[in-house]
Amino acid sequence: MDSLLQAQLKLMPEMSILLQKRYRILQMIQLSAGSGRRVIGELLGLSERETRKELDFLRNQGFIEISRDGASITSTGNDLLIELKEVVREWSGRLQLEQSLASYLNIKEVIIVPGNVDTNTNTALLQSKEAAKYLESILSDESIIAVTGGTTIASISNYVHQTDKWKQLLFIAARGGVGKDVRLQANTIASLFANKMNGSYRTLYMPDSLSEEAYSTMKNEPFIKEMMDLYERTNIIIHGIGDALEMAHRRNSSVEEMQRLKEIGAVSEAFGYYFNNQGEAVHRIRTIGVQLKQLENMEHLLAVAGGTKKANALLSYFKQAPAQTVLVTDEGAAQEMMQIIEQNN
Numbered sequence: 001m002d003s004l005l006q007a008q009l010k011l012m013p014e015m016s017i018l019l020q021k022r023y024r025i026l027q028m029i030q031l032s033a034g035s036g037r038r039v040i041g042e043l044l045g046l047s048e049r050e051t052r053k054e055l056d057f058l059r060n061q062g063f064i065e066i067s068r069d070g071a072s073i074t075s076t077g078n079d080l081l082i083e084l085k086e087v088v089r090e091w092s093g094r095l096q097l098e099q100s101l102a103s104y105l106n107i108k109e110v111i112i113v114p115g116n117v118d119t120n121t122n123t124a125l126l127q128s129k130e131a132a133k134y135l136e137s138i139l140s141d142e143s144i145i146a147v148t149g150g151t152t153i154a155s156i157s158n159y160v161h162q163t164d165k166w167k168q169l170l171f172i173a174a175r176g177g178v179g180k181d182v183r184l185q186a187n188t189i190a191s192l193f194a195n196k197m198n199g200s201y202r203t204l205y206m207p208d209s210l211s212e213e214a215y216s217t218m219k220n221e222p223f224i225k226e227m228m229d230l231y232e233r234t235n236i237i238i239h240g241i242g243d244a245l246e247m248a249h250r251r252n253s254s255v256e257e258m259q260r261l262k263e264i265g266a267v268s269e270a271f272g273y274y275f276n277n278q279g280e281a282v283h284r285i286r287t288i289g290v291q292l293k294q295l296e297n298m299e300h301l302l303a304v305a306g307g308t309k310k311a312n313a314l315l316s317y318f319k320q321a322p323a324q325t326v327l328v329t330d331e332g333a334a335q336e337m338m339q340i341i342e343q344n345n
Contacts, residue, residue, distance in 0.1 A: 016091045059078040105318040107325040116332025118307040130160035131304045131328045141167040146174035148239040149186040159190040169199030175289035241305040242269040268313035279319020306330035
């Protein structure tokens, strides 16, 4: 932060709070154009009077337009969001929090968006948008990108730009199908990215969890061997991190299996592996897909997960995560993680 800004904050500390509030309002309007005053106020925890006052200010400055359909951001408002992003990131304390977490987790970078996905859907959209932006910054021609499933990863595909900038991008499913919703499975998500970015995709149409007999048979099939070869050559992987018991439930695990996971202290799940609080893999399912040892050789790992409820799972997984990982998360998870870290140290 430059000396002039530091001096201004000392003289008018309330300036930082006001700037962050107006920035959040603009951000929310950008993400959900057409929202009415009441919805904006509820999402940001503002009174109706305060919301009206701030919207009137932003409209008078030419940053937003208000019609019968609700509020929408102008090109001037979009430019302002870009100009203020780094200032707000520093004033809010997120920059310091990002650096502290990245250092503790021993990973390349942490990117934190404001809010908590557990309580605010717009925070989830911001998280997806930041993940999409980071993905586009690391792509190159002929990249092979593996994607896992789930709502969070599916949402990222909404924010990548429709483009043919990169040549021969290949998106591949990092695992088989988990859960009953086909829209949230890795195969579907790989196709969404490919269609948006003028790339191709390869699917893995099989259950995420296999019996020992099925696993032994399938791993020798030519198309499985081809997928395993693609995993060895993957440059980028985009993945979520799950709560162990929640993921077991999504896999329709039996009561006995759920109890077993509790007994062995499973806290987090990723790539079919279950990890305890020390980051040790205490259980794994038989699955055809990206294997844990393959992550070490991938150039970029983009992990996306947020919410206060995920804090313990994130700390568990990152005890063993590769150092080249970038985590996109939210304030809810980041602050809860730091609180747990401080309590344990």
